[in-house]
Each structure stands twice: as C-alpha cells, then as structure tokens.
Amino acid sequence: MTRPKRVCVFCGSMVGAREDYAEAARELGREVARRGLGLVYGGGAVGLMGIAADSALSAGAEVIGVIPHGLLKREVGHGGGVEMHVVDTMHERKAKMAELSDGFIVLPGGFGTLEEAVEALTWAQLGIQAKGVVFLDVAGFWTPFLDVLDFMQREGFVREAQRPLAMRATTVAEALDKLAAFAPPPGTQPWLRPEQA
Template identity: 45%
Template sequence: MKVAIYCGSAEGNSPDYVNGVKALGEYLARQGVDVVYGGGNVGLMGIIANAALQAGGKVVGVIPSHLESKEIAHTGLTELHVVANMHERKAKMSELADAFVALPGGVGTLEEVFEVWTWGQLGLHSKPCAFYNLNGFYYPLFTMIESMQQAGFVKQSYIEMIIKESTPETLLAALKAYQAPQPKWS
C-alpha cells in the first residue's frame, strides 16, 4: 500500500505534532506501507519522510520545480519526482497513492486533501481520504463540515467517507477497511 501524506512545511508550535508524525512514519514503514508526499525536507514533511526512511520504509517525493529550493527537496528519498507545477504534483501523488491522509498543516494541506475528497465524491477514484487528528487538531474543521451538512451542502454519506483517526494503528486499519460510497452523480 502507498499512502499519500499531506502535511505542513512547518513543524507547528507543539512538539506533539513532531512526535506524533514521527511515530506515524515509523509505524507505516514497519507495516510495509510506502509514503508518498510533497518531497520537501522541512517541517512535518521532512519529519514523516525521515521517520519512515529511518525505519526502513520507502518514501516517494513529488515536488514542483519552483519549490525544489524553497522546501529544500529531500535528496535521500527512495524516489523523487520533480514536476512542473502544483497541478502536476497533485496529479502525480494521486496516481501513485492508494490512500490519502492529511496530517496537521496549513492551507496547502487542506487544499490537497479537499481536492482528493471531492474527486472521491465525484467517483473519480474510490480511495480512502483521512484526517490524522493529532491532539484534536482537526476538530474545528469537523465541526465546520458538520455545519455544511446541516445547511444542506454536503450529504451525510460524504461526511462518513472521511476517515478521522488519531493513532497510527487505527488509521491504517481504517484505510485498509475503507469502502467507497456511491459517487455523487451515479
């Protein structure tokens, strides 16, 4: 299994984020799960890659050329794909991955995971999309998504397709057990 990881190019302001992401990277590697991520060597991006590599895992990076120096492309990966732009990055990560997981991060993390979640709703793929909810990081977002459902903009079945876990073990189990709902326009 290959899991696309979306996460911050910063470490956040709590060591719990660094420690939690490191533990996830190590766990995925020990379980034989490959990591596909944005290719950087900074922030939580670097933490997940280094943790998986140090535990003997395979890590594939996908980085746009304009971010190669800014996010300091990781040179020790199993594979590094340098692509032309962000659109190609997201398409390549989607192509390579069997599942998608958002770790704590910023606007870019949300944009990436929301895009693949949307693609899942539309039936463009049947891969699981998950939020790794370290220290309750995503609880405010979950509340917003529930508000969208209550206002009639998101069907309950599409909320239920999102995996929300906070430990490596429960996250991987949920990814493996995932069953996609009917596509939105079927």
C-alpha cells in the same frame, strides 16, 4: 478491496507549535514501514514533511516525493533515499501523489495541506478516485474543520452519505486501519468519460 501498498501523507512544511505534531509524523513514518507500506509525500526536507519522510526512511520504508520545480529550493527537496518526482505545477503534484498512492492521511498543516485534502475529498465525492482520506486529529487539530463539514451537511451542502468520506482518527494505527478498510459509500458514482455517459 485490495490491501494498500502506499500511503500518501499531506502535512505541513513547518513543524507547528506543538511537539505532538512532530511526534505524530515520526510515528506515521515508523508505522508505515512496520506495515510494509510505502510513503508518498510532498518531497520537502523541512517541517512535518521532512520528519515523516526521515522516519519512514530510517525504518526501511520506500519513500516517494513529488515536488514542483518552484518549490524545490524553497522546501529544500529531500536528498538521500527518496525517489523524487519533480513536476511543473501544483496540479501535477496532487495528481501524481494520488496516482502513486492508495489512500491519504492528513497530518496538521496550513493552507496547502488543507487544499490537498479537500481536493482529494472532492475527487472521492465525484468518483474520480476511490481512495480514503483520514484526518489524523493530533491534539484536536482537525476537530474545528471536521465540525465545519458537519455544519455543511446540516445546511444541505454535503450529502449525508458522503460526509463519511472525511474520516477522523486519533492515532496513527487507527488512521492506517481506516484506510485499509475504506470502501466508497453507497451512491458515489464513478467518474464517466464522455463516451460512457
């Protein structure tokens, strides 16, 4: 197991209804910098995205944004200090974020945040990538979703051995510690190219 160098954060382009969400984004940025890590994120200057990026930058961390052309103006692409990658599609965005990072932390967010997190889980389930996915359960935000995953497991749609791919943390420090300690569960097979099958 190698020590993570960069952490990808999936989070909302809005700030949400609770100050707790913004504070978690600020704390994540600070703690990423304190641990000598880089931050990879969706490239926007608004919402929790902008808060996490600004906090990491202020604390001296490397910050890399990945944003599609179509969202560059809508999400007000971050300016100073962020190494920005502008891509053509949302698919390219997710692939680039995964390529640049060593694990994922999921802050509160909406449809896009959830979709990014679930795709990262699917890639881990299939062995396409072997990187941890931690839901930072700020003020219980992710508890209903994680309950749904438990229900899926009970109903026979998620294997018991693979349910732990979706990890839960209640603090930023716990989330980063879980990423650092992550190892794919037994039975997760690496993705095979046709010539390897």
